[in-house]
Amino acid sequence: MGAIMLNQAARVPEAPPLSLRRKLWVVGVLYFAEGVPYGFVNITLSVYFRSQGMPLEQIGFLSILGLAWSLKILWAPLVDRFGPRTAWIIPAQMILAAGIWSVPLFPVSPAPWSFWLLIGGLCLASATQDIAIDAYTIELLSAKELGVANGFRLGAYRVALIAAGGGIIMLSGLIGWNASFVSLALLLAAMSVVIGLASDFHRPRPRLANNPGEAAGQGQIRRAVRGIRRLPHLWAIILFILTFKLGDAWMGSMVSPFWVDMGFSRAEIGLISGTFGAVATIVGSLLGGYLTSRWGLAPALFWLGAFQALSNLGYWLAAWPGMWRYTTYVASLGESLTGGMGSAPFMAFLMSLCDKRHSATHYAFFSMLFGFTRSIAGFLGGLGAAHFGYGPFFFYTFLAALPAFALFPWILPVARQRERQTEAGGEE
16 A cells, blocks of 8 residues: 555646745644644643643653654655645644643643543654654755745744743633633634645655655665765764754753843743843744855855854853843844744755655754753753853853854855755756
């Protein structure tokens, strides 16, 4: 059955191209849908659990279930092998809607194992949806469109995090947890209907192989692995992915504790670091996407990466004894803005590395590397701030961003090559 589906996907005639505006609409919808379950699991659930009296030891179990997002490389080849992308996206969204609807039906103080199976299913469905959405986006966009599309992508994703995180938490204060969860479930169900009915989400996949038998099973996985191994300067690409966001992630892990220890009120933290910071990130993502499309991928990686690294020095200045209080405000907004700007070309670069015939597997591998850095940086952030103090620690996070720049003699030619190659319609 899988081979039949695969061969049918390979024979689908090429559809007429979509305009950039239509593509941005598709990207916005898909990445809003991708951000909703992630925000729900990682922000809302921990607040809900504690408000319902769940023991802290059980709340920590969320981090273990969250490994689904880090381990999605394990089943990404299945998404590449079987069916169109919507065959994975729509069922995942229906599972998510049903699961979120069911959460309030379980006791959580303490929660039974059946409840954790439900939450594990939510994480698995969300990660699977991510794989298919990322793959469809890579197949949809040309290299010239990656910059601006990633700006919209990051902006839509951030809006979804706010809506499914703080938005649902605030809504629960007005209508209660049960009604809030039902509202979120209905939103996901409605999005699955839109994606199912709109033809823009059903573009045919690229031809998978000249020999259909070679594309099936282990042969397809071998071809996907060979595609990654044939990338020029693969060692530099891997190190670059691991280090480009290292300083940003390392510093970000200690921003909230810094605000608390500096005596800022919860209102200030929520307004400046939370709300205004989120808006600055969205603006930065859109601006970074625009500049990436205007400048090209290689210049944007360098210059926007430099702004991202330099913004860490704002918190270094804010941590000086006797520094003006509002310096922290400026540092927060600057870090959020430049972090969004730097993310746009970085995500575009990761997408440009993917062969569209194996986009799910390739992007899952590259995002796994990026996620590993984020996890390790969060752990080391607490150790670094405790050992050095905030001022030296923030300066060291700036230094941690510099190794990525030492790799640019290898990375920038790769970025230019992938941009030219994708524009020419070729694949490795």
